[in-house]
Amino acid sequence: MGAEKKSWKPFQPSGDASGHGDERTSYGVVASIPSSKISVDISLPLPEMKLQLINLFKDLFEKWSSLDDSQVSVDTVSGGITNLLLKASVQETSGYDVFLTVRLYGPNTDLVIDRKRELQALPYLSAAGFGAKLLGLFANGMVQTFLDARTLSPQDMSIPKIAAEIARQLHKFHLVEVPGSRESQLWNDIFKFLKKAESLEFDEKEKQDKYRAISFKEICNEVNKLKDVADLLNAPVVFAHNDLLSGNIMLNDEQGKLYFIDFEYGSYSYRGYDIANHFNEYAGLDGNYNLYPGIEAQYHFFRNYLNPERPHDVSKKDLDALFVETNTFRLASHMYWALWALIQASVSRIEFDYLGYFFLRYNEYKQQKEACFALARKFISG
Template sequence: MGALKIWNVMEVAEEARKGYSAQILSSMLTIDPSLSLPHMQPLIVKLCKDMFKEWSNLDDTCFYVERISGGITNLLLKVSVKVGNCKDVSITIRLYGLNTEHFIDRKKELQATKYLSAAGFGANWLGIFGNGMVNSFIKGKTLTPSDMREPKLAAKIAKQVRRLHQVEIPGCKEPQLWNDICKFFEKASVLEFDDSEKKTTYGKISFREVHDEIMELKELTSHLNSPVVFAHNDLLSGNIMTNDEEDKLYIIDYEYASYNYRGYDIGNHFAEYAGFDCDYSLYPNMNQQYHFFRHYIQSDRPDEVSQKDLETFYVEANTYALASHILWALWALIQAKMSPIDFDYLGYFFLRYNEYKRQKETCFSLARSYISAQRKD
């Protein structure tokens, strides 16, 4: 299996079937995501025939594989299958990126996927294999960062995020933000690079400073009392899809989902308005944020949301957006060492961490004023 990490698919599949459905399929096959599409196609066909027994006798020419997207973590494929005289059946295959086990607990992801799929979020979960999962195909388009700023879409996103935050998932209900940041910090602070340019760039980072910033921000946010909800934790544009014909919006991919602070999930979403290019001139202003909050809090009567609630959400989101910058900055350092994907992860660290430092004074002042006013009340 080479560099592909194999986890116990059969064990996870059995856990998934308990309390969910007898229809969750599984296969031990793995597919190298670094292969070209022509070399990958016969392996995808073999996987489909292994998982879906009713397709096992179909000719290979009945399968058409196309690449939907390839982000900086996973590869997404659409497989269209011609079954008899019926119209094509389509499924989605997601191949996990190499070395992503350093960031993602796949058992936790599948636990979340099981319940969120049952609650009507995203695609229907169909099965798992050695290094990925299979879902129903969602007809629609993936959003771009600029799409998320559009008021009608922002309102729909806010409503769906509120629905997601109300889902009950069995297991640990403690917020995972600071556990995740500390875990990433421990890994990121002891990396060694063979490439001389990367080694020099990495050597410019003061991890003592980063550690002190983490501790200071953790202490400050502890006074905000942001509610703990089941959070997506990665609400970037690529994880949101729309179908304009059916007027539907989908939140997809739950790799980082866990119980977490409400303010963090929303603040992280706002930070993602900037996209991977980190154009923070696109970060939502107060009016744009208030529009989102109104539809999150009370989508049927958004104009009736109180000013006090708007101010509370504003402080939460913008303070926790600082934590988002730190977490993804540290994540990027680990990716710089582990990921085979051609992306400037080291550069991304500095873009996120420098934005944290640029916004720190304003957001800290905002949070401290809010906390002081709450204590007086």
Template structure:
């Protein structure tokens, strides 16, 4: 009798699945995000019995829940279910953070997940409920920010990202980046805080200045003709897992995924080398970036990538790296207002926006110099 790692929804729900006709079981139940693990377990048992009918006769002693390392948006739990035949099935439950609909398009996420899973990315989507989802459990460790810069891992991330960008997700292929930033800006620029200290910090922000920066950056990046791909958009260390025994890398959590610009996904990933502490001295050097680019542009023959292609992607990534700072800075303001999770979101805004301002002139100059050699801005 052993542990079963569920890799296909049919193993749980008994319904037919394929990439063209994807059906996922749904429950109208909700699970309180704030409950401690002992208190949340009975609710999870009720949820599982509702979602997965062949577990409906199991009593609560067959279910064991434990909290996994938390992010700053959602709550993640592992649930082990001992079946009547003695096998233990392990699945992951993701409970959405309260008010995350202000920054995440759940319909877009739920549309993408089954197609990404069919392409080999992330865990399988087994079921959904009103404020979360159940997915297969991945036996792997979450990476640390310092892991991402290791040459071998960086090359593997680059290769997988290239494959990820080639997945076809149904629906409009229009890039959503600037639409999302516009929505974030409107929400972030009309907030009030009951806490006087927070309100005073918020008042220091010049949203007119931020809006001007968005306009200038949108215009600049528009000259780069960056390819539009289905992007992960949140490729930080917490969304990368690695099985050391199998030497297998996994991308997880596609809640910010959308059609976007190639350079944004890569530049955003490079920003995450700094970790949540925002130590931007850890941003990858040009040599480290070129190592990544080579394995992204030509996974099979990385050393055959031309200098011209490397320079083009370097400029593209550098410009969209700036966009990433504005995106997450505005996101942080909304989270400060809406999220009950303990995190210094307001401080995070200033860390990201200040880094944007520090890098802005250098990056604009690089882009304008590059563009002047090939076209007129």
């Protein structure tokens, strides 16, 4: 996602149509952020999508009301299983290129993502130095400033130097205060997903047969059992990213600067859940959970998370406690994304085997649960 070696400058919002003062709306978004009712079709080939983006830019930003096709180029940065991330370059009359990031929401993602919660958090995360600045909103996405960096690969995250920096950034992220209830939303979200997942229907007989084989009574019992044990840990609640996979971490290699992006799953949650969810993402979408970090790699991360300035001063007691916390919530991460995948399997048009991903995550939950429960119970009993 690095910028080409040519004259470019950051986006300057002066002259936009909105012209409001710096007031916050009920969603927590600065009222001067322009918005459009235009929707961009995520399924279109890039050249056709580009034409829709040009119309969007003309509608959002008054200074670009006369844009034509020759001034705009669009490239794909990453295409995940929730969003499509694009880089747009706009050539202005001054001769400079302005780079933007366009995030397109996947279809029906409002079933699993609380957009109101996301938009409320964005200004506070931005003020704390996280992510790209929000420039505009439209029907199925947002426009943000361009970050001159590349997205990480799953393999990058396990490199000790990068892992330490992710841990330090996560420590800082967890200190951000976002208005609203400070209660963890994790179990509310999981039970909400469970309720939706219990009443799905699939057009394809093969998928419907696989779906009917799922025991939601078993899943409900597992969630309740896991919640009962996790509650006994009294884990700290923080504003968590909740989706810290490699595609949501960017790195400028020249400057060594690391960025977290895409906060759509962000909410108050348990710090151990956020860390465990990140560790689970070492497996990548292929789900190679043999890549889940071992104890030494975890402790390296914990040291830099718990005391970024003096990591070697962290006590073994604190390391052990966070190890138990993280590896208990490791199970909750599998359960969350398993249920999420079931819902996506019935509504998403993105080419991905969501139903297979449900079984991948739920089977990993079942494979790890005995060891994780035993670890937690031993710690709780003292």
